[in-house]
Each structure stands twice: as structure tokens, then as C-alpha cells.
Amino acid sequence: MNHGLILPVLLPMFIGCLLLFGARLSMPAKRALSLSSAAVLVALSLWLIWLADQGGLRVYALGNWQPPFGIILLLDRLSALLLVATALLAFFALLYATRGDDERGRNFHALFQFQLMGINGAFLTGDLFNLFVFFEILLIASYSLLLHGGGAERVRAGLHYVILNLVGSALFLLAVGVLYGISGTLNMADLAVRVAAANADQAPLLGAAGLLLLVVFGLKAAFLPLYFWLPRAYASATAPVAALFAIMTKVGLYSILRVYTLIFGDDAGMLANMAQDWLWPLALLTIGLGVIGALAASSLHHLLAYLVVVSVGTLLAGISLGTPQALAAALFYLLHSTWIAGGLFLLADLIARQRGQKTTLLIQGPQLQNPHLLGILFFVGAISVAGLPPLSGFIGKLLLLRAVEPGLQALLLWPAVLGGGLATLIALSRAGSTLFWRVGQSQLDSAELDYGRLLACIGLLLLSPLLVGLAAPLLTYAEATASQLLDLQLYRQIVLPGGAP
Numbered sequence: 001m002n003h004g005l006i007l008p009v010l011l012p013m014f015i016g017c018l019l020l021f022g023a024r025l026s027m028p029a030k031r032a033l034s035l036s037s038a039a040v041l042v043a044l045s046l047w048l049i050w051l052a053d054q055g056g057l058r059v060y061a062l063g064n065w066q067p068p069f070g071i072i073l074l075l076d077r078l079s080a081l082l083l084v085a086t087a088l089l090a091f092f093a094l095l096y097a098t099r100g101d102d103e104r105g106r107n108f109h110a111l112f113q114f115q116l117m118g119i120n121g122a123f124l125t126g127d128l129f130n131l132f133v134f135f136e137i138l139l140i141a142s143y144s145l146l147l148h149g150g151g152a153e154r155v156r157a158g159l160h161y162v163i164l165n166l167v168g169s170a171l172f173l174l175a176v177g178v179l180y181g182i183s184g185t186l187n188m189a190d191l192a193v194r195v196a197a198a199n200a201d202q203a204p205l206l207g208a209a210g211l212l213l214l215v216v217f218g219l220k221a222a223f224l225p226l227y228f229w230l231p232r233a234y235a236s237a238t239a240p241v242a243a244l245f246a247i248m249t250k251v252g253l254y255s256i257l258r259v260y261t262l263i264f265g266d267d268a269g270m271l272a273n274m275a276q277d278w279l280w281p282l283a284l285l286t287i288g289l290g291v292i293g294a295l296a297a298s299s300l301h302h303l304l305a306y307l308v309v310v311s312v313g314t315l316l317a318g319i320s321l322g323t324p325q326a327l328a329a330a331l332f333y334l335l336h337s338t339w340i341a342g343g344l345f346l347l348a349d350l351i352a353r354q355r356g357q358k359t360t361l362l363i364q365g366p367q368l369q370n371p372h373l374l375g376i377l378f379f380v381g382a383i384s385v386a387g388l389p390p391l392s393g394f395i396g397k398l399l400l401l402r403a404v405e406p407g408l409q410a411l412l413l414w415p416a417v418l419g420g421g422l423a424t425l426i427a428l429s430r431a432g433s434t435l436f437w438r439v440g441q442s443q444l445d446s447a448e449l450d451y452g453r454l455l456a457c458i459g460l461l462l463l464s465p466l467l468v469g470l471a472a473p474l475l476t477y478a479e480a481t482a483s484q485l486l487d488l489q490l491y492r493q494i495v496l497p498g499g500a501p
Contacts, residue, residue, distance in 0.1 A: 004051070005060040005075050007044055008083055008120035011037055016113030023107065031098045034109040038091040041116065045080070045087040052080035053477060059126065059494055067126070068190035068495045074126035077481035078331075082123045082254060085335055086247050088463065089342045090116055096346050096456035097240035104149035104238065111148075115141035115244065122251050126494070128179065128186040131255065132172050135220070139165050142248065145241045146233060157236040164229050168219040175212035178205055189494040192262050196269045203270045210264050214256070214275050221252030223286040223316055227309050231293060234308060235301035239349030242301075243342035243460070249312050250338060257319050257327075257485070267488050279320035280409070286313030287416045291423040300348045300360035300431050304341065307385055310420055311337035317413060318400050325403035327482035332474060333396030336384070336467055340393070343460030344381045350374060350457060351435055356444045362431055367439040370449050375436045377461055382428040384464040387421040392467035397421065399475075 015037040019030055051058065052075055060073040094112060102108040118138025125131050143165075147158045180186050182202050183194035198206055215226070222230040230249070234242050260275040268274070290309035297303035315337070318330025348360050351374055358365035368374060384391040397417055404410045467474065484490065 002051075002058060002060065004044070004048065005058060005073050005124065006062075008041060008048070008087075008124065009073070009117055011040060011044070012113040012117040012120065016110045016117060019110035019113065020107060023110075027103065030109045031102065034112060035091075035094055035098060037113060038087070038094045038116075041087040041120075042091050045083040048075060049077075049080040049084050049477075051075065052077045053480075057490060057494065068185050068187035071130055072126040072187065072494070073124045074188075074494070075124065077477065077484050078254070078257070079123045081331060081335070081477070081481060082247075082250065083120060085250070085338050086116065086119050086123070089247055089338060089460070090244060092456045092460045093240040093243040093342060093346070095459070096243065096349075096453050097238075099450050099452040099456075101149075101238050101240050105147075108145075108148055111141045111144050112244070114138075115145060119247060119251060123254060126188055128188055128191065128259075129176055132169075132176055135172065135251075136169060138248070138251070139169070142245070145244075146237050148241060149238050151236075153236045157232040161229050161233045164219060168216045171212050172216040175209040175216065178209040178212075182206055182209075187495060188258070188262055189491045192265070192267070192488065193492055193495065195263055195271060196267050198269060198271070200270070207271050207274060210259075210271060210274055213259060214278065217252045217255045217259070218282075219252070220249070221256065221312055221316070222249050222309060223282050223312050224289055227286065227290075227312070230309060231302055231305040234305035234345075235299065239346050242304075242345040246308065246338050246341040246345070249308060250315075250334060253312065253315050253319065253334070256316075261322075261485050262488065262491055265488055266486075273322070276320060276322065279316055283313050283316035283320050284412055284416050286310075286316060287420045288313075291420045291427075294427040295423055297427065297431075298362055300351065300362065300435065301345075303362075303427055303431055304344050304348060307344075307424060308337075308341050310424065311341065311385075314397070314400065314417060314420070317416070318403070321404060321409070323403060324479065324482040324486060326400065327485060328475065328478040329396060329399035329403050331478040331481055332392075332399060332467070332471075335474070336392040336396045336464065339460050339463040339467075340381060340384050343457055343463070344385065346453070346457040346460060347374070347377050347381060350449065350453060351378075353448055353450075354444065355435075360435075362434045364434070364438050364440065367441065367443045368436065369443050371436050371439075373449075373454075375432070377457065378432055378436070380461055380464070382425070382432065384461075386425040386428060387417075388425070390468060392464045392471075395468065395471055 058075040062071045115138055118134045121134035143162050147154050219226045264271050264274050287310055290306050293306035294303050315330050318326045352359040354368045355365040384393045387393040387397040404413050
């Protein structure tokens, strides 16, 4: 048994516990522990993606209880890719936080590690109940991280966020109970077999549980009409927390992709592809309303939060198409949108630190201390998120548009994606002109540019040209991931006698 599969869960768990019980450790010691853990997670995730690229599935049976009776962790190409996305984002966000943001509240580093534990566990689990457990771990940590630093705006956003997610958790538990009551299992591969063999009496309840799960995952992913919590929460969070939250919506999208491909996919009998009719229109509407929110945003933070909503709609469109080409395009775009959104949240904070009380409000403010450097970074982030060549956003959107077959879907998707990109460019151009050109004659004496924070921001934004440079191997990996996801028999081998890889 390869014990490396459980390390992305155990490492942040033990480091988080150590930081929690060592609350009186000096801040440099806490930072060293937390950053070292994040760096090890980067190396570990790169090793796991190399392992996953060798082909096949790898199963870790906790307590050596074999599936479907025991709890398993499952490493495939998809989970390995998302572990890499999380690890790199977390490392740069944590590097940014160590320049002073971690001092604004207690136990920041412990909470950050528990958040990583929940996210990594959600990507690795092969059991639906433990997906719920890891959801709760990451949500509990995110509640405190959202409130990190205090303030009335964070409390209001946090209260909204907590209430909605508590409702989502209750619905999740209800759906899991129904599925277990009917099928007698919560192992995802075993559930796929049981759902496919369901009779006409069981199918309606299983379908109702499946739709409840879609609501829960839609709340996590933040697509229409369940995205209203996101703009306020992301805009009010501190910069490193908002950057880390860029991966949170991907947990919901990952769950949709996993559950509605494996359990309610092509081979699910009467419930085959039950979510597809819902996902396609919701994806297009999410893009449209996200763009409207971005155009109407009154601050850079709110603008970036709505751009996260637009990226969710774009990814959901690729998932709802369901073809190998569309899924591969969505996976490439997922990496791009996660890292660039995180980098832009860090950049917004760098800009805010030079504008005093005006922060990132899109109104005239003082002249920036470093307009050329910050302007170049803003330009790189803007053309990437808008989908202009030659950066990664262009490649991701081009792949998605090429993946749709000529017909009604193409007629709807092309205007949505291209129109959304144009509106995004207009919104970012308006923001850039306000922040960098329509400024006063003087600079604030309190303006600052911390080079540690700058390094973290540049590190995330430079991942966009890196994605372009590595486009060929990444696309090969993404295509292999899509093919593996659609090979349902491969996953069902997990629960066959002696069939666990």
C-alpha cells in the first residue's frame, strides 16, 4: 500500500494541530512551520501527479478495510491535478500572509492548515460520506479565516456565508442518508453499480437525493442562483484568504464532475445524465449574471469576485458538454482561473495599500507609489483573465469553443464566452484607468510596497505564461484525465473482489 496517498491529508492535519497546541510559539516559528508544510505539499503533489500519470487508479484503504466496506482514498489523474492546483495556490497565498497579514488574528496558520486538509481530503476521498466530512472541515476553517482581521463588513459577510453553508450541510447529510438507506453503501464506485441496477421503485428517491446533492454542490461552486454569497465574502476577506478561496468553488465543481460522471453518468440506467439538462442553462446564465456584476462593481475586490463567478460558469459549461474535448478544455481552464484569480486578489491588496482610505474603490484616489510595476502586473492579469492571447486564458477559452459541436450549443456558447470576455475586458479597463490614470497629484506618505508580498503576487501571476509554455504536456495530461473519467468500468473495478488497484 502506498502511504504517500494519505500524506496530503495527514501533513496539514498534524501541522495544524501542532500550531494549535503551540499557540504560544513565536510568530517566526509558526511561519516557518506553516511555510515548510506548504512547500512539502507542493513537492508531494508534484510527485502524486507523476504517479497518477503512470496510468490506472491507486486506492488507499484506511485500516486495510477493502472497498466497499472500508473508507478509501482514491488517486486518479483528476484528483492529482487538483492537488497541484491547491498546493501552488496555497504556497503563494501563505507566503503573502507571512508578511504581516497572519498577525491580524489568532491561530491563522493552524486554520490555514486545516483548510488545506479539508480541500485535499475532498479531492482524494472515494467515499460520499467522507466527502461530507472533508467539506465540513474546510468549511469550519473557512468560517474563521473569513472573519480573520475582524471588522463589521467581514462579520456581515461571514454570517451570510455560515448560514447558507449550514443549510447546505443539512441538505448534504439528508441526501447521503437517502442514498445509504436505499443502496446500503456510500463508496462512490459501489454507488455507481447500485444506482445502475436500481429498480423503478428506487429510482425516484435516488433521483431526488441526486438533485439534492446538485443543490449542495451548486452552493459550493457558486453558480446561479446560489452564488449570491460569494461576492461579499470574497471581497471582504483578507488578501491571502481570498486568494486561497479561489480553489473553494473548484471543490464544488470537482464534486459535480465526480458524482455526475461516476454515479449518475452514462451507465446509471433510468438516472443516466440526470444533471445535464440543468447544468447547461445554469452555466450560460451564470456567465451572463457574473459579467453584469463585474460591470456594475464599485470596487476592484467586488469586480474580481464576480470574475470568479464568470469562471465558474465557463467551467460548468465545459462540464455540462461532457465530451472528452470539453472536459480537457475545462481542466486546463480550471488551472488558469484558479491561479490568476488568486494572483489578482493579492495584487488588489498591493494596490489598496497605496490608496489609503480609498482602498480599491473605483473612484479617484491618490497617485500610486509604484504605478508602472503594479500597472504591468494588472495588465498581465487582465489580459489573462479576459482571455486575450498570448496568455493561458486565451488557450483555455479557445479549447472550450473548439470542443462544442456546430449547432444550438455552439450558437449559445460562443456569444456567452466571447461576449463575457469582451465585457470582462471593459470592466477591467475601466478599473485600470481609474486606479492608475485618474489619480491625484500626490502620493500618500503611508504608501508601501512590501517585496515579500510582491514576490508572492508575481509568483501566482507568472503561472499564466508557465501554463502557456507547458501547454502541450498539460493538454496531453488533461485529455488523458478526461478519458479516464469517462472510463466508468475502470472505477467500478475498485469494488470487485480483488479488483482494487
